Amino acid sequence: METTARLVAAAEQLFDRHGYTATGMDRLTEAAGMSSRTLYKHAGSKAQLMALVLAERDRRFMARLAVDDVDALFAALEDWVAEEGARGCLFLRARAETGGETPEIAHAVAAHKAAFQAHIAAIIEHDLGGRPPALAEQILVLFEGATHAAVYRGVDAVRAARACAELLMDAARP
Amino acid sequence: METTARLVAAAEQLFDRHGYTATGMDRLTEAAGMSSRTLYKHAGSKAQLMALVLAERDRRFMARLAVDDVDALFAALEDWVAEEGARGCLFLRARAETGGETPEIAHAVAAHKAAFQAHIAAIIEHDLGGRPPALAEQILVLFEGATHAAVYRGVDAVRAARACAELLMDAARP
DNA sequence: CCCAATGTAAAACGATCGTTTTCCTTTTCA
DNA sequence: TGAAAAGGAAAACGATCGTTTTACATTGGG
Numbered sequence: 001m002e003t004t005a006r007l008v009a010a011a012e013q014l015f016d017r018h019g020y021t022a023t024g025m026d027r028l029t030e031a032a033g034m035s036s037r038t039l040y041k042h043a044g045s046k047a048q049l050m051a052l053v054l055a056e057r058d059r060r061f062m063a064r065l066a067v068d069d070v071d072a073l074f075a076a077l078e079d080w081v082a083e084e085g086a087r088g089c090l091f092l093r094a095r096a097e098t099g100g101e102t103p104e105i106a107h108a109v110a111a112h113k114a115a116f117q118a119h120i121a122a123i124i125e126h127d128l129g130g131r132p133p134a135l136a137e138q139i140l141v142l143f144e145g146a147t148h149a150a151v152y153r154g155v156d157a158v159r160a161a162r163a164c165a166e167l168l169m170d171a172a173r174p
Numbered sequence: 175m176e177t178t179a180r181l182v183a184a185a186e187q188l189f190d191r192h193g194y195t196a197t198g199m200d201r202l203t204e205a206a207g208m209s210s211r212t213l214y215k216h217a218g219s220k221a222q223l224m225a226l227v228l229a230e231r232d233r234r235f236m237a238r239l240a241v242d243d244v245d246a247l248f249a250a251l252e253d254w255v256a257e258e259g260a261r262g263c264l265f266l267r268a269r270a271e272t273g274g275e276t277p278e279i280a281h282a283v284a285a286h287k288a289a290f291q292a293h294i295a296a297i298i299e300h301d302l303g304g305r306p307p308a309l310a311e312q313i314l315v316l317f318e319g320a321t322h323a324a325v326y327r328g329v330d331a332v333r334a335a336r337a338c339a340e341l342l343m344d345a346a347r348p
Numbered sequence: 349c350c351c352a353a354t355g356t357a358a359a360a361c362g363a364t365c366g367t368t369t370t371c372c373t374t375t376t377c378a
Numbered sequence: 379t380g381a382a383a384a385g386g387a388a389a390a391c392g393a394t395c396g397t398t399t400t401a402c403a404t405t406g407g408g
Contacts, residue, residue, distance in 0.1 A: 003384090003385090017273055018273040019195065019270060019271040019272065019273060021193065021195035021196050021271070022195050022271060022272070022273065024364070024365065024366080025365080025366060025367080026364090026365095034385075034386080035385065035386050035387065035388090036366090036367075036368090036388095037368085037369085037384095037385070037386075037387090038384075038385055038386080040366095040367070040368080041384080041385085045366080045367080046366065046367090087270060088266055088267075088270050089322065092262055092322060092325055093262075093267065093270050093271075095325075096193060096261060096262055096267050096325075097193040097195070097196065097267075097271060098193065098196070099191055099192040099193060099196065110326070113326050134334055134337065137323075137327065137330060137331065137334040138334045138335070138337065138338045140319075140323055140327070140331070140334075141316065141319035141320055141323045141331050141334050141335045141338065142315065142316070142319055142338070143319070144318075144319040144322045144323040144331075145314075145315035145316055145317070145318040145319020145320070145322070145323075145335075146315055146319070147322075148263065148266060148318045148319070148321075148322050149311075149314055149315045149318040149319075151266055151269075151270075152284070152287050153311065153314070156311060157311065157314070157315050157318075160308055160311040160312045160314075160315050161312075161315045161319075163308065163312065164312045164315065164316070164338065164342065167341065167342070167345065168338065168341070171341065177354090177355090198394070198395065198396085199395080199396060199397080200394090200395095208355080208356085209355070209356050209357065209358090210396090210397075210398090211354095211355080211356075211357090211398085211399085212354080212355060212356080214396095214397070214398080215354085215355090219396080219397080220396065220397090
């Protein structure tokens with residue numbers, strides 16, 4: 001396995017489960033099975049490593065949610081939560097932990113959220129053939145709500161969001 | 175102003191804006207205007223201080239959202255976001271930052287979320303006269319979604335959730 | 349009047365933080 | 379074959395972490 005990929009995979013696990021600040025470099029080097037010398041050669045710094053993690057997370061997220069109707073979007077989220085559990089949005093958590101004052105992280109978060117909003121708009125367009133005003137924002141809110149309520153409510157939260165989205169979409173259909 | 179109240183108020187600000195782990199005790203003592211000796215006499219430890227902050231936040235949150243219909247609930251959240259901005263749910267962030275492994279914090283979060291779920295169920299009961307299955311979960315998801323989407327979408331996210339909630343409530347009305 | 353409580357200022361605690369460096373070994377490929 | 383790149387192990391960097399302690403000042407109430 002590629003060194004950088006191994007590092008990023010280990011870092012994603014640790015940052016996700018224990019938080020960015022609370023995860024020390026020694027735990028990262030141990031989990032990635034490499035020396036700190038190699039880690040810094042590949043990642044540059046802890047903040048840049050988190051940015052790499054977020055970029056990888058964005059790729060995986062977008063790939064798993066590459067569907068073309070709204071119901072399938074929530075179904076995919078349901079699968080994700082069932083398989084990996086829910087700990088809230090890693091992007092928002094990273095931003096909050098750093099107070100938005102770490103440029104690499106803040107940038108990665110902004111890019112991801114913008115891309116996801118565009119993705120939702122595209123799904124709605126494909127699903128409905130048009131883009132009713134404010135519908136994309138509502139679907140976004142439902143998705144974000146499912147993601148975070150699932151932390152303590154589990155997949156039930158995702159199913160509730162899914163049902164709510166179905167209602168919204170049906171109301172918007174011609 | 176009472177010493178403990180001053181400390182908790184200062185700590186809430188710092189923890190909320192910069193994160194739990196990233197906020198050092200020296201910044202807390204400076205912001206609260208007291209020595210570390212006094213801080214530890216009143217709070218016991220950093221984790222217990224965070225638990226005090228969460229308890230205070232819970233009181234303020236519940237007080238501001240003490241309404242008796244669903245639309246007013248989202249209106250109150252809109253006011254909150256307009257006045258204080260949105261940085262996501264402090265409870266979920268605190269839990270995530272500590273990986274759920276700090277008992278005082280995990281307990282405060284669980285207690286808050288349970289209380290809020292019960293509050294939503296009560297509002298629906300008062301608003302509707304009954305409690306349709308799954309409706310409370312949907313309103314909870316919308317609220318959580320508004321809270322977190324507002325971090326990058328501002329009050330628009332809350333308004334979208336509010337509109338969505340209105341649709342749900344109207345569909346549930348006799 | 350004095351005791352007990354409550355506070356401050358500041359040093360010190362060991363631990364851990366993110367990062368760099370030193371020295372040495374292994375791999376790669378022209 | 380031989381130079382260059384890449385990695386490992388470990389020490390060291392100064393800084394900061396959460397917490398405790400020491401020594402002293404201020405207060406309110408019996």
